[in-house]
Amino acid sequence: MTVVKGEALKSRDIYERPPGYELFFPNFVMKELCVGLFFLIIIFMWAYFKDAPLYELADPSETPDHIKAAWYFVGLQELLAYFDPYLAGVIVPSSILAGLYLAPFLDPDPVKGIGRFAWKERKFAMCTFVGGFAFWWILVIIGWYLRGPMWAFYWPWEDQHVIKVSATLMWDLPLPAGIAYIAVFFALGVIMPAVIFPKFFYRMGIIRYLITMNLWTGMLFVLSKMILRNLFHIKYFLVTPWFNV
Secondary structure (H helix, E strand, O other): OOOOOHHHHOOOOOOOOOOOOOOHHHHHHHHHHHHHHHHHHHHHHHHHHOOOOOOOOOOOOOOOOOOOOOHHHHHHHHHOOOOOHHHHHHHHHHHHHHHHHHHHHHOOEOOOEOOOOOOOOOHHHHHHHHHHHHHHHHHHHHHHHOEOHHHOEOOOOOOOOOOOOOOOOOEOOOHHHHHHHHHHHHHHHHHHHHHHOHHHHHHHOHHHHHHHHHHHHHHHHHHHHHHHHHHHOEOOOOEOOOOEO
């Protein structure tokens, strides 16, 4: 029970809404449908003018080194250069997809709630989604354009027909150092934002904050693994009999 002013009880037109807002159905749905049809036409035109030839019959006794996955799977193939197949093919992609899906629910608009597309009121959710989406496209671009035979890295000005013979030896971190690195990395990733941005921590609450920061730290961990491997030739941070990280 509550007490409200009399003006609040006056009847309002059910179609009355603030300026700048529109009905989800049919207005917004029709816009999405038109955009989807537009891109579908572009794909059909691209498929008509762009050849997609098949290779020769496969030879079971010889595996070519230059074969890549379809472009939309090249991001996964790029992750295989840094993690075990189970982590690169299942855990990391599932975490990325889960994070992108949960972004609107973990950081909703404080006024209008879930589902409002507004940069000003939902900066963190928008930046998280765009950042994760962009990171996946970076993996696709690296795998498709900058990887050559033997999955060696080639700069755009290098000829990928010239096979690189890498003499660089990769090395693994010792087990205690690997455990310490991963523990400190995730601890700082969870604790530091709460210290630096206490208002953000209290606004989200402990549960949503922990889920969000673990997802964010996981994404940064993948990026750190890529950087340290290419700069310092560290193959794995953690080597166990069951899996390698």
